[in-house]
Amino acid sequence: xxxxxxxxxxxxxxxxxxxxxxxxxxxxxxxxxxxxxxxxxxxxxxxxxxxxxxxxxxxxxxxxxxxxxxxxxxxxxxxxxxxxxxxxxxxxxxxxxxxxxxxxxxxxxxxxxxxxxxxxxxxxxxxxxxxxxxxxxxxxxxxxxxxxxxxxxxxxxxxxxxxxxxxxxxxxxxxxxxxxxxxxxxxxxxxxxxxxxxxxxxxxxxx
Amino acid sequence: xxxxxxxxxxxxxxxxxxxxxxxxxxxxxxxxxxxxxxxxxxxxxxxxxxxxxxxxxxxxxxxxxxxxxxxxxxxxxxxxxxxxxxxxxxxxxxxxxxxxxxxxxxxxxxxxxxxxxxxxxxxxxxxxxxxxxxxxxxxxxxxxxxxxxxxxxxxxxxxxxxxxxxxxxxxxxxxxxxxxxxxxxxxxxxxxxxxxxxxxxxxxxxx
DNA sequence: ATTTGGATAGACAGCATGTCTAATTCATCA
DNA sequence: TGATGAATTAGACATGCTGTCTATCCAAAT
Numbered sequence: 449x450x451x452x453x454x455x456x457x458x459x460x461x462x463x464x465x466x467x468x469x470x471x472x473x474x475x476x477x478x479x480x481x482x483x484x485x486x487x488x489x490x491x492x493x494x495x496x497x498x499x500x501x502x503x504x505x506x507x508x509x510x511x512x513x514x515x516x517x518x519x520x521x522x523x524x525x526x527x528x529x530x531x532x533x534x535x536x537x538x539x540x541x542x543x544x545x546x547x548x549x550x551x552x553x554x555x556x557x558x559x560x561x562x563x564x565x566x567x568x569x570x571x572x573x574x575x576x577x578x579x580x581x582x583x584x585x586x587x588x589x590x591x592x593x594x595x596x597x598x599x600x601x602x603x604x605x606x607x608x609x610x611x612x613x614x615x616x617x618x619x620x621x622x623x624x625x626x627x628x629x630x631x632x633x634x635x636x637x638x639x640x641x642x643x644x645x646x647x648x649x650x651x652x653x654x655x
Numbered sequence: 656x657x658x659x660x661x662x663x664x665x666x667x668x669x670x671x672x673x674x675x676x677x678x679x680x681x682x683x684x685x686x687x688x689x690x691x692x693x694x695x696x697x698x699x700x701x702x703x704x705x706x707x708x709x710x711x712x713x714x715x716x717x718x719x720x721x722x723x724x725x726x727x728x729x730x731x732x733x734x735x736x737x738x739x740x741x742x743x744x745x746x747x748x749x750x751x752x753x754x755x756x757x758x759x760x761x762x763x764x765x766x767x768x769x770x771x772x773x774x775x776x777x778x779x780x781x782x783x784x785x786x787x788x789x790x791x792x793x794x795x796x797x798x799x800x801x802x803x804x805x806x807x808x809x810x811x812x813x814x815x816x817x818x819x820x821x822x823x824x825x826x827x828x829x830x831x832x833x834x835x836x837x838x839x840x841x842x843x844x845x846x847x848x849x850x851x852x853x854x855x856x857x858x859x860x861x862x
Numbered sequence: 863a864t865t866t867g868g869a870t871a872g873a874c875a876g877c878a879t880g881t882c883t884a885a886t887t888c889a890t891c892a
Numbered sequence: 893t894g895a896t897g898a899a900t901t902a903g904a905c906a907t908g909c910t911g912t913c914t915a916t917c918c919a920a921a922t
Contacts (some may be wrong), residue, residue, distance in 0.1 A: 459889055459890080459897095488878060500880095510879070614834075621834050628824075645822070660922085662922095663921090665920060666866090666868070673869080695909060707871095716911075
C-alpha cells in the first residue's frame, strides 16, 4: 500500500537536464527562420533528442513549456538582478532610470524570441495570463517609484499619478522598445531615448 | 475556343455580398469569447452560412481573408478620410495632431479585433507583411510632417529627425495606444495623452 | 436554350495538440 | 544482488485545423 521512501537524488538532476535541453531546443526553434510553421511540440522534442511524451511529462502542455521558456529568458536576460539593484538605489529618480534600463536590457537580450513568445501569448490563454501578471508586477514597481517621487515634488509635471504610472508602463513595454529600436537603432541608443522620456514624464530634468 | 463576352452584373454584386458576409462573420468570430480556439475557416464559413470552399474561392486563403478583414476595419474606423483631412491642414503641427487623432480613433474603433488581428499577423507571414507595409506608410506620413515642422524651427528639441520620426511612430503605434488605454482609460483621454506627448516630441508647446 | 461562373458537399492529404498504454531503462532502496 | 519506482520511450489514437480537388448544382447572362 504505502510506497517506500524514495530520494530522487541523481534522478532529479537527470530530469532537470532534460528539462533544460527541451527549453533550449524550444528557444533555438523559436529563433529559427520560420518558427511559426515548425514550432511544434514534435519538432521541439526531436531537436532536444527526446520523445514527444517527455515534453508533456515535464511541462504538461505546450503552454507550460512556453511559460518555462519565458522564465528562462527573463533569468538569462538578467531581469531579476537588475530590478533588485535598481530598487536599492536611494534616489527614486535613479530607481526609475534603473528599472527602465533593466527592462530595456531584458527586451534587448533576446528581442526576436520575446517578440514571438508575446505573439503566441495573445492566442494562448494560459501563456497570456502568465505574461499579464508579470506586466502587472512591472506596473506595481513603477507605481511605488512614482509615489516616492511625487511625495515631495507633488504633481510637478501637471499629471495625475495614474497618468504618470501608465505612461511609464507604456514606455517600458516590450512593444515600445521593439518598435523604437526598429531594425537599425542600437539597444543602448533606444534605452537612452526611453530613459529620457521616462524621466520627462515625472518631470525630471533631461541630462 | 474564345469565350463569348460575359458581363458579370448581378453575379458580381451577389459575389460581393457573400464576400461581405464572410468578412462580417470573421469579424464577429474574432470578437467572440475564445476567438483563438474557434477562429477556423470552418467556423467562419458556418457563421456566414456559406460553404468552406467559398471562403477559399473568394479570399484564396485564411491569410487573404484576414487581410480583407483588416482593410474593412481600417475603412470602418474612418482612417483614410481622417488621414486625408489631417494632411490638408496648413500648419504642420496641426497635421501631426490630426494624424495622431486619426490613428487613435482607428485603434479605438475596434480595439479587441485589431489586437487579435495583429497577434495573428506575427505568426502569419503574409498578414505580417500586409500590416508591416501599412506601418511603413504611417512612418512615411510622420516623416514628411516632421520635415515640414523642422524646416523653419531646425532641431528645436535637440533631436535628430530620425529620432523624432521614430518616437512619433512609436507613440502612434497600436500597441502604445492599447497599453496606455488599459482597461479603464477612455479613448478620448488616451488620445489626448498621446497627442500631447507627440507634440512634446517635436517641441511644440503643450495646450 | 445554352453557356458560364459562383456556390456547394464531400473526400482527401498533411500536420498539429493532447491522451493513453505497454515496454524499457536505470537510480534507489532493502 | 534483486525488487521497486520514476522517468523515458515508441506508437496508436481521437480530434481539429488548413488547404486541395472533384463532381454537381444553380442562377445569371447570352
